[in-house]
Structures are given as structure tokens and as C-alpha cells.
Amino acid sequence: MNHLKWGGRILFISAVVCAASCSRIAKPGAAAPTENNMREAHFSILQVNDTYKVEGLENGHVGGFARLRTLRRQLQQGGKPVLMLHGGDFLFPSIMSKYLKADAMIRVLNLMDGDASAFDDDMVVVFGNHEFDDPDPGVLLGRIAQSDFAWLSSNIRYLSSEHSSGVPFSKRLGNVHDVLIKEFDGVKVGLFGITLDIKKPPYVGFDYALGARRAAIKQAIADLKAKGAAVIIALTHQDFDQDQWLAREFPEVNLIVGGHEHFYIEKAIGNTWITKADADNKSAVIHDVRVSPDGRVETSHQKIDLDDKTAKDAQVDAEVGKQLDRLAQAFKKQNKDLNQVVGQTRYLLEGVEPAVRGRETALGNFLADAMRERMKTDIAFINGGAIRINDNIPPGPITAYDMEGLFYFDNELVSFELSGAQLLEVLKNSVSKSHLGDGRFLQVSGLRFKYRAQQANGVYAYAIDPADVQIKPQGASVYTPIDPNKRYRVATVDFIWEKGFSDGYAIFAKGDGKSSPPRLDNGTAVSFRQAVEEAIGNLPNKTVTNRIEGRIIRLESNQ
Structure with missing residues (x-):
């Protein structure tokens, strides 16, 4: 995939009207359009997902909604039809949404068409799991009602009480739809939405167990076909493997626009493409969709990186500035200063999720080191x-x-x-879904290890040889091979100790089974944040100097 720089973006945007057979990625098995007296239908889709910071990343130098608005405006030049789709997770979590109850996010999203007072007929979003973070259902309902765009869900229900069977959100709010038909260039485009059930607040019911999900999708597709949909698009927020299941189970779906993973993904299953963009509008995906007179659907797509080479839309950027000012005022009300300097870092501290959930990072090393030092343990890890x-x-x-x-x-x-044997099992689980950016991946201190990765036909397998794991116990100056029978003191966060089973760590379950090992700290509360702030304060010149040093090394199958 050629990731275009800005110099080539305008060329691509103008070329998006060319034949799909000329595009860099063409739908597998697609035939060239048939030339006859009927006109071929053609439209574009602009896709993003998992956006948390309205200003973007790295102090606004990467991603953000102001750049996304610029790209959308460029695509729409000359009146070209463009459907904007968001793959979920935008209300929460972010510091801005935590303090402003997600109001700022909706205000910015309402400007994606350039008009804060008009309903955006060409923008559709699906519920992500983090849309349900706030325990107050009024927050979610209020943000939906505030939205000047359509929401989509085919498998969730609003529960007015914990004991009710619930009703589709579409029965509560007019801009939420079970399925949706849009018309572009004379062709009816059908959309349905699927959201995974990782979050289960008492006010939401999910039809996501396999049988219920299959039935919901089948019904949605039948409804869309009955309404005359010539193109069927699934807008999803779920694990990538479940998107692949959907494509295999329902090949009549022409395109799966997904979210949940926070990094760019593209994969063809049969004649169906699955795509996901980088989080926080670090990238967007542009789809070119063509429908031939005989009903054949062809798609092509292109990833666009959004960085300083992309100009920010002035109107959206101004609104982002207003919301940052609101956040600063909310901080002041709690006697906090948004820009207070607590320390320095000599090197880049990577905190983006594809990094901390998939490989060793300097930030992860620092956090784990602070934890290990504070708790005086042999090793430490943080998910x-x-x-x-x-x-x-x-x-x-x-x-x-x-x-x-x-x-x-x-x-x-x-x-x-x-024990060393138990620790080996913990490390194996840590890397078991590293290709998906799963939150179980551990950043470590006091140990180093290598793991081997194999991939065949899209299936990943990982292995750790005990000989590739070394420990440097508290007070030691060198690493030594792990001893399966030796017991090591470990520090981590209470979430892992209590609920690690939810991420595949079977040994960590405070409740049912009570398998979590006894605590050495006697339950004394130690704030992770306080420990880290104290660690920074104790550093020379309050400067973090951690770098990547080979604590976690991935070996491919041929190494």
C-alpha cells in the first residue's frame, strides 16, 4: 500500500473518480464495468474510527478533526458525493470528555460538514464500546440528541431498567437507526451497525452472543435488501477476527468499515474488504465505490496519513481551541493547571496504543520501573x-x-x-494477541524476554522458550535465567490482580475462584499516579531518561 504524502493527495482526490480497475487496491474478482447505454454509479466513502482527542496527537501535529475536515472538503469538490463513516469510540475516554462529559466532542463533530446548525445527511457513526463509559445513561442519550448526524446500531437495545427487555435505540431517538438507506448517484446504499459487548452497562442490552448476532445481521441485511439496497456496508466496532467472521458468514456484504483496533488494517475475505484506520484521525481511509449497470459492486481504497502536511480547517481548528480553553477552565475549578510542568523527558515517550499494546516502549519501561522501585519487588509489569x-x-x-x-x-x-513457571504463563498470555494491539500486552521491569511469532494464512501463534527469559531480582546487578521453581516478588496494578482473568490471565481472579495470589503489601493503598510523580520528582533534574533497551524482543518464525 502506497501511503501518499500531501503532494500526491490532491492527485489522488482528483483521481478518485477514475475507474476502480485503475486503483491501487481493487476488490478481488471484480470485473471491469460493462459499457452500455446505462450510466455507472459512483461515490466515495471517508472512513475514520476511534478518535479521542479533538486536537489530535503530539500537541496537535498529527491527526485531529481540523485536518479531517480539510480532507473531506477536498473530496467534495465539484459536488462529488462523499459518505463519511465513523467506526465508533469517540465520546470516551479522553481527558476532555472526562471533564466536559463528551460535549466538546459532539460540538466538533457537528462541524464536520462546515455548518454547526445543520444536520449532516452524509455522516453516520456506529456505537463503540467506550460510548457507554459514563454510568449515567442521560449523558449518552443527551450526546446522541445533540448530534447533527446519524447513529447506527442493529444489535443493541436501550434498557429503561435492569429488568426490562429493552427497545432499539431507534425507538428512543430519531437520529438512531437499526438500518439506514442512503442514496448516492442514483444508487441505494444500505448500512447496518454492529457493536461488541465488552462494556455492559445496566442501561444497554446486547445481541452479540454468536447466535443472536447472526440473527441480528441476517435480519438487517434482509431489511436492507427489501428496501432496495444495491450496496450493503457493515459499520462495525468489534475485534478484527469477528469482522473476518462476518465477511465469511455474509458474503453479500460489500464492505466492512470497522473500528476498535487502533491501527491501520486492510484485509480481503472473498470479495469483501475489511478496513480500519489509525486512531485519532492519524490516518483516514478513502473508498471508491462503483456500481455497474448490471449491479456489480466494485470497491477500491486508499490510506491517507493526516499530519502537518495537511492544512487544518480554520473553522474546526477555532472550535477545537475553544474546547481546549473550556478544558483549561474546568481544570482551574479543581485548582489544577493544564500546562503545569511536572518534569521533563529526554527522549520520546510513546503512549499511543499500537505501541504500548504491541512492543516495548520507553514510557512502559519508565512506568514499570517506578512501580518496581516503589513496591521493592523483583519484577513489575503493567498492561x-x-x-x-x-x-x-x-x-x-x-x-x-x-x-x-x-x-x-x-x-x-x-x-x-x-513462581517462575507461573510467570512464564503470564508472559505467554501477554504476547498472545500482540498482532491485534490487545490491552493484555505487558510492559515490564526487572526481566527481559524474547518471544517467537509465526503466521500462516492470517493465523498467528506465539511461543516463549524458558531459555529466552531472564530475571534481575531486586538488588541484583545482572540478569539470570528464570527458575521455574523459584518464587519472585511481583508488582502490578490492582486491576490485573483482581480482574486479569478478563484478559486471559487465569491466575488473577479476586472473585470467583479467588485464584489471585496473596498480597504481600497487606492491602496498603499505594496510588500508581502518586508513585510515578514521586519517581519523577526524585530523578536528577526531574528528567526521565528511559529508552527502549531490549526488554521485549519479537523473533519471527525464521529467526
């Missing part, structure tokens, strides 16, 4: 899913805003013992 900043901290100041992002949830630290 990537607990590092919520989803941004990079460039060399320079570390601010209160950065700390709020890192500790969106302020866990407590715990300590306990694991």
Missing part, C-alpha cells in the same frame, strides 16, 4: 490497556495534561509472589 494517554510525549516537558491522560483511571499498586 498496555492501563496506559490510557493514547498519545506520545515528545522530548521536553511532561505536563499535568499528560499525567491526567496517563492516569485516566488511577489504579493502586499491589505486590505478590509468582
